Amino acid sequence: MKEQIIRLSELMEYHQVKEVYRNRIACFRMDNRLVNIDTIPPAFADIFSFVLVQKGTAVFSLNCRERTVCPGDLLLFWPSLLVSLNCQSDDFTALHLLCERELFEHLLSTRPAYQTYSLFFCQTDFPVLRLSDADTEALARSMEEISRHILRPGNYQEDILHHLLHTCLLQVLELIEGQTPTRPAALTHAEVLFQRFITLLTRHYKEEHCIAFYANSLSVSTTYLSRIIRQTTQKTAGYFITGLLYAEACRLLLHTDLSIQVIADRLHFSDQSAFGKFFKANAGLSPQQFRTNGQRSEACSSPQAE
Numbered sequence: 001m002k003e004q005i006i007r008l009s010e011l012m013e014y015h016q017v018k019e020v021y022r023n024r025i026a027c028f029r030m031d032n033r034l035v036n037i038d039t040i041p042p043a044f045a046d047i048f049s050f051v052l053v054q055k056g057t058a059v060f061s062l063n064c065r066e067r068t069v070c071p072g073d074l075l076l077f078w079p080s081l082l083v084s085l086n087c088q089s090d091d092f093t094a095l096h097l098l099c100e101r102e103l104f105e106h107l108l109s110t111r112p113a114y115q116t117y118s119l120f121f122c123q124t125d126f127p128v129l130r131l132s133d134a135d136t137e138a139l140a141r142s143m144e145e146i147s148r149h150i151l152r153p154g155n156y157q158e159d160i161l162h163h164l165l166h167t168c169l170l171q172v173l174e175l176i177e178g179q180t181p182t183r184p185a186a187l188t189h190a191e192v193l194f195q196r197f198i199t200l201l202t203r204h205y206k207e208e209h210c211i212a213f214y215a216n217s218l219s220v221s222t223t224y225l226s227r228i229i230r231q232t233t234q235k236t237a238g239y240f241i242t243g244l245l246y247a248e249a250c251r252l253l254l255h256t257d258l259s260i261q262v263i264a265d266r267l268h269f270s271d272q273s274a275f276g277k278f279f280k281a282n283a284g285l286s287p288q289q290f291r292t293n294g295q296r297s298e299a300c301s302s303p304q305a306e
Contacts, residue, residue, distance in 0.1 A: 006045045008100045019150045021161055024103050027147040030094040037085070045083065048117075049098040050172060051075040052131075052139055056092035060085055067126050072136050074175065076120070076127040079202055082247050095143045097168065105199070107166075113173060120176050121198075129175055139175075142168040193218065194232040197225065198240070205244040207268045211237040246282045249275075253291045260287045 006014075009023040016035040020026040030037060030051070051060075053073045059066055060075060061084045069075060077083055079101050108114050121127060131139065146164045149157065200214050208214070214237070215222040229237045245267060252263045264275035279287045 006047075008045075008047050008098055011045060011047070011098070019147045021150045021157070024100040025146070025150065025161055025165060026096075026098040027143050027150060028096055029147075030096050031092065032090060037088070045077070046079050046101045047077070047098050048079070048101065048104040049077045049096060050143075051077070052095045052097075052136065052143060054093045054095065054136070054140060056089040058085060058088035058092045058094070062126060065126065067128060069128060072131045072133065074129040074131055074136075074139070074172070076117075076129070076172070076176075078117075078121050078127075082251050095140055095147075097143050097146065099165065107169070108195070108199075114169065116173060116176065129179055131175060135175060139168070139171055142171055190228045190232050193220070193225070193228050197229065197237075201240055201244065205241060206248065206266065209241055209245065209268070211241070242282065245278070249279055249287070250283075250290075253287055260291075263287070 007023075008020070008026060011017075012020045012023070012026055014036055015028075017026060017028045019028040028034075051069075051074070053069050053071050053075075055071055057068055057070045059068050061067075062077075062081055066086065108117065142164065146161065146168060149160050149164060154160075196218055197214055200217055204213065211222050211225060215225040218225065220228075226237055229235065229240070249263065249267060252258055252266070253260075256263075258266070260275070261272050264272045267275065269275040269278065276286055279285075279290070283290050285293065
């Protein structure tokens with residue numbers, strides 16, 4: 001199986017979705033009429049997306065950890081998250097809003113409010129919000145409006161879609177902040193620095209495994225960056241670096257035919273032995289044992305925080 005990171009255009013082609021605008025924004029209904037809904041293998045999607053469950057149930061897997069969702073659940077996905085839809089009931093129905101990574105990161109950099117998304121993604125083990133009936137209906141209306149305007153060309157279509165997307169993202173942000181501890185309206189210096197660390201990490205984690213690289217890139221000391229990350233998330237820098245490396249290693253072992261040596265090289269370990277020690281410390285199995293036994297549900301759970 002070929003290893004790849006899926007872009008929005010490829011995902012839309014795979015599902016034969018029409019509600020997509022310039023391969024940057026898509027919003028469509030997920031139900032038993034969607035092409036290939038029964039064959040969604042684990043994949044990294046270079047996309048930020050929201051799934052609002054309206055009817056029925058489904059089992060999603062995030063970094064090989066399963067979760068059953070039901071009506072009123074809102075799932076939030078981001079790049080570098082290994083996602084699959086394992087099964088769903090016959091009546092499963094959901095709305096799926098997707099935003100191409102470059103566009104969403106532009107929003108993160110230009111609209112300070114959106115930086116709360118980065119904090120939320122890194123402070124939760126499974127990004128699912130439970131919505132009230134009223135909130136579910138309100139968000140569904142906003143998502144359906146985006147879908148309608150994607151299919152309605154016009155002179156101001158792009159402006160309208162960006163406006164609708166902004167409205168929808170702010171609605172979700174209100175839901176996030178309503179279900180998380182209260183924080184100041186403006187991000188603190190520590191939160192801004194942490195958000196910049198995460199942005200760098202998702203781009204460089206395969207090549208750079210040491211906090212020193214990220215500290216140097218952010219023009220701070222390793223001690224200071226370590227303290228800021230723990231202060232902001234109650235987790236260490238190593239937790240985030242290891243988490244991304246481990247999830248990628250699991251994916252490559254389970255879903256590609258690459259040799260262990262090639263995987264070690266691709267993840268920039270000094271040699272196969274170093275990769276084996278890293279993997280066994282997190283999975284409790286050697287890479288070859290993990291691949292042979294296929295113990296996804298237990299061995300591929302997230303590594304524990306330091």
